[in-house]
Amino acid sequence: MSPVAQGATLDNSLNVLQIHYGKRLHIQTNDRVNIWNMIPKHPDQHTGRFRQENLTTGYPATGGAFGPGASLPTAGNTSDALTNIYHCYLYYPISVDWDAYHQSSGKASFVDVMTREMNRVKAYMFLDLERMVLGNGSGLLSAISVVTVGATSLTFEVPNEFSPRFIEGQRIVFFALTSGEVTETSAVRGVPAGQYPYYTISSSVEDGATTTNFALITCTGSAPAGHGIAAGDGAFKYGAIQPYAISGTNHAGTELMGLKGICSQGAPPLRTATKATYPAVDTFQAIDPSSAGYWKTPTINLSGAELDQTWFDKLGVRMIRQGSTPPEDVRMWVLNPVQEEIYKRNLYGGERYPITSSPPSFPTGSADSMNEKRYLHYAGRPLVCSRFCDTTEIYGVGPDIYRYDCKPWGFHKPGFGSGGSIWHQDFDRRAADQAEAYAIMQFGTTARNRHARLTGAASS
16 A cells, blocks of 8 residues: 655645746857958948048040150040939838836846847848948849748748858748849739738748758748739848839839949949939939949859859959959958858868968958857958858959948937937837837948949858
8 A cells, every 4th residue: 555645745845935037147049240240330420411522433535655756646634423422211110018018127027028028129230231332222032932821821942051141030922033033123022901012021040941951931921812922022021122113013122232243343233222313224423333343243154063262263263354453452251150060071171170360361261269259361462251141152342332221220219319218108108118129220322333242142
């Protein structure tokens, strides 16, 4: 016969034992940004309708050797052009219910929700800015495949390397793509009817797709009949594409211009959405690169070859011939971590991990330790990784590329900073307070041919 339980046991002491709560929040997201803080801010404030810069593009080149007794040649003149740098308007709202604020302000909460929301919107904003800095102003996150549309949700697949662009809670829409890009006349795919004309990402699971090395993206939202969403379409950040103000139908881009659009030989896929005069079609910063050789970035297409030192060498020759600056003026090379691994694999023996403690003095390699990350280098210039960079692209960032601030990042205050709290009652008259982080700025360049680009690199 089993003995009768007596005294205090775990079963009869449950109402005495407390739950031991930790004392901090454990962040599960990768909030690191690399490139955003490495692009210098221009010292001038970027005010007015837009910023206009002069570009000296030629010489009074009619003189030369004509022989004795010849008549003087007719004088030429120096040629100039004007480029426009437009504003980009960035808004990131947060809202906190009154009851949530008061009930989380004591010791019975990990953190007060107001502080948490302020910290997290700041982290998200810089992730969003980092993504834009690597794009071309269109808001394209990735082409999609294996689309499944349900009654209240949809799923699709993207390559694993693009999954960091799909963040839980982010709002997206879909457009048809032409040669991998949106155009001003791309078909708009259907969105849920009613108040919320977008789909909301509920999860992004790397290697969760049926296709090997693809991520599964799940969104909430009821796609309408005839939505048209299909494999080969592009998923875009909601709000990144707006109707073109003049015609009311064509698309224009609202996002920051990034390295994919700046370090290019052509025009970005969309014109910049601006309340100023719209740039002409097929222009970058209001200059048509097809008729202006100086407005093209020296570029080499690897055509599927792997990245190694020889491609940087070849691009250096191209910069000397085509660019307005020598290759040693490149400040850094920006690439996806996939390309960094391929470059490591192809380095010459003995150069991957130099014995020197000064990586910039070594031609192609660097050292890693448990305590710090040291960049790989080419000719003393760091190879800086960003998970938001396209997997087949490498950008050489030279001089004369800036972040132009009209209003740097911060929370809006009543009276435009003259005083008071950043919080105000929710616009929908809910029992909540709202605050808005915002910025007005742009990335641009005054010398497109002082940068460089390798494209079409193997990514596996």
